[in-house]
Amino acid sequence: MEKYSPSYDHVIRPQVSLLAVIVLYKLPPAASISLQTLLAAMKQVARDEVRSQILLYDNTPGGQDPGFVSEGVQYEADIHNRGLAHAYNRALEIAEVESFDWLLTLDQDTALPETFLSELSHIVNHIAAEPTVAAIVPQITGEGRMLSPNYFLFDVLPRFYPKGFVGIATRATYAFNSGSTLRVATLHEIGGYSPLFWLDNSDAYMYRQLQLHGKHVFVAGTIQVEHEFSMFDIKRRVSLARYQSIVDAGCAFWDLELGTFAGLYHTASLVYRLYKHWKRGDEPAIRKITLAMLKKRLFHSRKRRIEDWKRAQESMCAGFGL
Secondary structure (H helix, E strand, O other): OEEOOOOOOOOOOOOEEEEEEEEEOOOOHHHOHHHHHHHHHHOOOOOOOEEEEEEEEEOOOOOOOOOOOOOOEEEEEOOOOOHHHHHHHHHHHHHHHOOOOEEEEEOOOEEOOOOHHHHHHHHHHHOOOOOOEEEEEEEEEEOOEEEEOEEEEOOOEEEEOOOOOEEEEOOOOEOOOOOEEEEHHHHHHOOOOOOOOOOOOHHHHHHHHHHHOOOEEEEEEEEEEEEOOHHHHHHHHOOHHHHHHHHHHHHHHHHHHOOHHHHHHHHHHHHHHHHHHHHHOOOHHHHHHHHHHHHHHHHOOHHHHHHHHHHHHHHHHHHHOO
């Protein structure tokens, strides 16, 4: 992996153009930690250093009163909640029309450091002449545990980069949507976000497409981000419908994009997850969903699982008019 030592000299650098999109769900803008910390980070950079704009994309079903929206922040509501992929593709459309070079994607509960945009602008200028570098990702932690980015050892075992690692990753690298900064031109090249992965694993599938198009990821270990990860608190933060979506999309991604041995690892991970359900005392309905997917992976062919999942997603997309 190529190492990079950040420089903080006062050389005049080209202006970085960045559109940030924050996806809201049943949360007013004023309560979004992502919005508040991004606005604070914007105050730390000069206008001639970063040209930025914020899109608040609200997926609250039926809509909500957004209340006061800060100047320079655009608000759009999708009362049908068509998911993250649709929200990010809408942002990509705006970024292309308004000539932004980079797209920053955020969920509503990611706490950015005040130096986020300052650090990011230095890195953007550092890799400007490297068009194969399509993404810049911070290291994200939750409850003291590393969450993103990761790679697969031997293309099977998920592993995280050492804390503080900085450089262009030579391995296929995956990262959370939230906190990712992506080249607009590259997102256009790969066709944007897939409506099939409309919510869960939309990030994994997108990063896989970057890999298949010969693109690389810059791991920005100088930017450490704190994130509230819902899967750490299934009982309070994950509905049964959402957990079903997480399980279905996760298994579909491993079936579609990773190899046989990785698939075996994923099947084994479901066994371990059942043990965790029992240890935590998760409700029977949650355990039932995990067990049903484990049975599918044991007794249904990979081809059948993929076909069943695609039919379900295509039906859902048709219902959304996608």
